[in-house]
Amino acid sequence: MEEYGRGGDLLSEAMCSGARVVVVEDCVDAPGAFVLHLLLKRALAGGGGGGAGTALLALAQPFSHYDRVLRKMGCNLSVHRKSERLHFFDLQAFPGKQSPKHLVSFPNHAKPESLISLLPNSGGTSGSGIADSLAQLYNGVRRTVEANRAKESTGRFTVMIDDVSLLEVAANGSADDVLDFLHYCVTLTSEMNCSLVVLVHEDIYSSEDGVGLLLHLRYIADLVIRAAPLSTGLAADVHGQLSVVNKGMMLSEQRLAKGQKVWNFHFKVKENGAEFFYPGSRH
Numbered sequence: 001m002e003e004y005g006r007g008g009d010l011l012s013e014a015m016c017s018g019a020r021v022v023v024v025e026d027c028v029d030a031p032g033a034f035v036l037h038l039l040l041k042r043a044l045a046g047g048g049g050g051g052a053g054t055a056l057l058a059l060a061q062p063f064s065h066y067d068r069v070l071r072k073m074g075c076n077l078s079v080h081r082k083s084e085r086l087h088f089f090d091l092q093a094f095p096g097k098q099s100p101k102h103l104v105s106f107p108n109h110a111k112p113e114s115l116i117s118l119l120p121n122s123g124g125t126s127g128s129g130i131a132d133s134l135a136q137l138y139n140g141v142r143r144t145v146e147a148n149r150a151k152e153s154t155g156r157f158t159v160m161i162d163d164v165s166l167l168e169v170a171a172n173g174s175a176d177d178v179l180d181f182l183h184y185c186v187t188l189t190s191e192m193n194c195s196l197v198v199l200v201h202e203d204i205y206s207s208e209d210g211v212g213l214l215l216h217l218r219y220i221a222d223l224v225i226r227a228a229p230l231s232t233g234l235a236a237d238v239h240g241q242l243s244v245v246n247k248g249m250m251l252s253e254q255r256l257a258k259g260q261k262v263w264n265f266h267f268k269v270k271e272n273g274a275e276f277f278y279p280g281s282r283h
Helices: 009-013 033-045 062-074 078-081 128-151 162-168 175-191 210-220
Strands: 023-027 051-058 085-089 156-162 193-202 223-228 238-249 259-268 273-277
Touching: 009 033, 009 238, 009 259, 009 273, 023 033, 023 210, 033 156, 033 193, 033 273, 051 062, 051 128, 062 078, 062 238, 078 085, 078 273, 085 128, 085 193, 128 156, 128 175, 156 259, 162 175, 162 210, 175 193, 175 210, 193 259
Parallel strands: 023 193, 023 223, 051 085, 051 156, 156 193
Antiparallel strands: 223 238, 238 259, 259 273
């Protein structure tokens, strides 16, 4: 039984240091927000590749929620936000009736401007609804990453989206616009040495008509972390199981995963973190 964040824990072992795109999948019976919280703490602490800071695009919860949860885990988001290691984009009202620049707190060096011409379906004109809003949001993220690079930070910046399912809802169900936005976020991972972490709710894509976005996320991911309920049903001391799919990235500096490798283990969410253990190993 291992607690996340300590050397040798199962999740850290299964995750690869070279992963640039990480997709966290969950469902109603096994919420995966705790994984996002763990990865947020890891990025801000500089673990797993020497994190240089994080931009959190939050559609699910207000800042106070993340601050309260992470504080119990020993991570003060208010301090990180003040020091500009955490850039918080409050998108609960996104896109709303106003431009995104009125809904998110962009740093002074990252004021948004229209990037409509980048989005294939926008026609290159302003005022094109959700495409316009997503283009401005992307521009704010890009400028935040650029500003971080200007500080000559050697670590990898992390962009986190909580969550893609709500982003699609905000886009009035336009998966194409959301995919365009994600595509440009993915380009940042190679152009500007950053990583992308997204949370998506797997069970809302159960129909064939809506599965395209989920399949695309799995395709572009280097690492897929899937939270699911126990196949044996509910248990008092086990909250679910994690499957971590490593698609051939570095497992360590000396060891390269050949082909796809899968880890399966159980988890228990605690107030200050989470415990991971193999089935039958808990005493």
